[in-house]
Amino acid sequence: MTALSEYQRLEATGLWSASPDAQRREVVVSLGDASLTMSDMQSRALAHWSLAAVQRMNPGELPAIYTPDGMMDEVLELDASEAEMIAAIERIRGAVERQRPRRGRLRWTLLLASALGVAALGFFWLPGALQRQALAVVPDVQRVTIGEALLNEIERVTGPPCGDPQGLAALDRLAQRLPGVDGPPRLHVMREGVRGAVHLPGGIILLSRTVVEDVEEPDVVAGYVISEQLRARAQDPLALLLRAAGPAATFRLLTTGSLPDGALDDYAETLLTRPRGRLDDATLLPGFRASGVRSTPYAYALDVTGESVLGLIEADPFRTDAPSPVLRDADWLRLQAICGG
Known part of the structure; x- marks a missing residue:
């Protein structure tokens, strides 16, 4: 489950465009279990965005602008009146971001593991190897x-x-x-x-x-x-x-x-x-x-x-x-x- 339980089925009104050239239209934005759904006023679904992929293009500014992939091909705007929806999306994005694997952290973890491996090799294997070589030659x-x-x-x-x-x-x-x-x-x-x-x-x-x-x-x-x-x-x-x-x-x-x-x-x-x-x-x-x-x-x-x-x-x-x-x-x-x- 991606959406936090207190935000399930939260709805708001926003402006959505399907492409850079498309006219913006008013939609109902629904926060679901793992997705963000844009529907017209007749409750027909127009788009589904995975919450794990949603990105905010103008952090800290209003209206809040979101895209499903960071490419600005498809855009959703939420103005200041939808503060609760904005807060919910931001909280969920933060939770998702914390769960992502950190490339830098992984790199440092691997480096640390390698260093510990070399140290262990030096401590446990090297003295014996040096001694065996000396005794042989x-x-x-x-x-x-x-x-x-x-x-x-x-x-x-x-x-x-x-x-x-x-x-x-x-x-x-x-x-x-x-x-x-x-x-x-x-x-x-x-x-x-x-x-x-x-x-x-x-x-x-x-x-x-x-x-x-x-x-x-x-x-x-x-x-x-x-x-x-x-x-x-x-x-x-x-x-x-x-x-x-x-x-x-x-x-x-x-x-x-x-x-x-x-x-x-x-x-x-x-x-x-x-x-x-x-x-x-x-x-x-x-x-x-x-x-x-x-x-x-x-x-x-x-x-x-x-x-x-x-x-x-x-x-x-x-x-x-x-x-x-x-x-x-x-x-x-x-x-x-x-x-x-």
């Missing part, structure tokens, strides 16, 4: 460089790695004994600041000196190395770094080949302080089996009672058959002395 040698740069930042907190020459030789033999997917790990024993073990990009694994000095078997150290290798396989260490560093740092890596020092400094602190749960038995046991290392010594190093690591003890892949030694006794003693006693 950064070569292994650059990963090592990034890992070493991160190690330099860590050393500001932990001090330099232990460096007894004979201990380093034994540590290298341990690394050769435990090659990962990308070759032997780069092992470092840190005097302080590292809890258990952590891994860095480039196959670098940092071991706490307590992991080396306060245990009785090299299988324990090997267990920490295997665990970190499995962590790195499940979650790329460089991906963790880039996620913490943010899109800007990732973009810089893609464009310049290096990360900002601030990003490495912040991540070094995060890496040393964040809590980490141990890997589940279903992940650990195949790693011990593949490396030829007993899981029981590592399990008791995690929990001296054995209660929380019972799966690693009972399902030890070498519970009955002894694998080849992780290190010779002499190398194990040298490794335990890597930090100088």
Whole structure:
């Protein structure tokens, strides 16, 4: 319904012409449900105008002049005495106009929607896309460089790695004994600041000196190395770094080949302080089996009672058959002395 209910069947007298050349004639103007009807004095309909198309050609002036299409081919004049009809037509025209789609409003709505879409794309998709691209194109040698740069930042907190020459030789033999997917790990024993073990990009694994000095078997150290290798396989260490560093740092890596020092400094602190749960038995046991290392010594190093690591003890892949030694006794003693006693 177009006409407002209080104006239905309102009538007035006006002057109407069917064309620019036609003589004006007096008509009865009726306001109906959705149309304006012009009739002669014998109530014969002469014209029907859709209210949605009616336009006023002289807003604010009298007599009010209306056309059905704004072209002045057909015209209706209402003088001041028909103020109620004029007010009704104007009110209905205003209501119709408010319901029309606004081209400018639609344009701004589309622009806003596009802007929000771009912003959402940038917020949700772009960081992940940058990270995936970086992980795909950064070569292994650059990963090592990034890992070493991160190690330099860590050393500001932990001090330099232990460096007894004979201990380093034994540590290298341990690394050769435990090659990962990308070759032997780069092992470092840190005097302080590292809890258990952590891994860095480039196959670098940092071991706490307590992991080396306060245990009785090299299988324990090997267990920490295997665990970190499995962590790195499940979650790329460089991906963790880039996620913490943010899109800007990732973009810089893609464009310049290096990360900002601030990003490495912040991540070094995060890496040393964040809590980490141990890997589940279903992940650990195949790693011990593949490396030829007993899981029981590592399990008791995690929990001296054995209660929380019972799966690693009972399902030890070498519970009955002894694998080849992780290190010779002499190398194990040298490794335990890597930090100088």
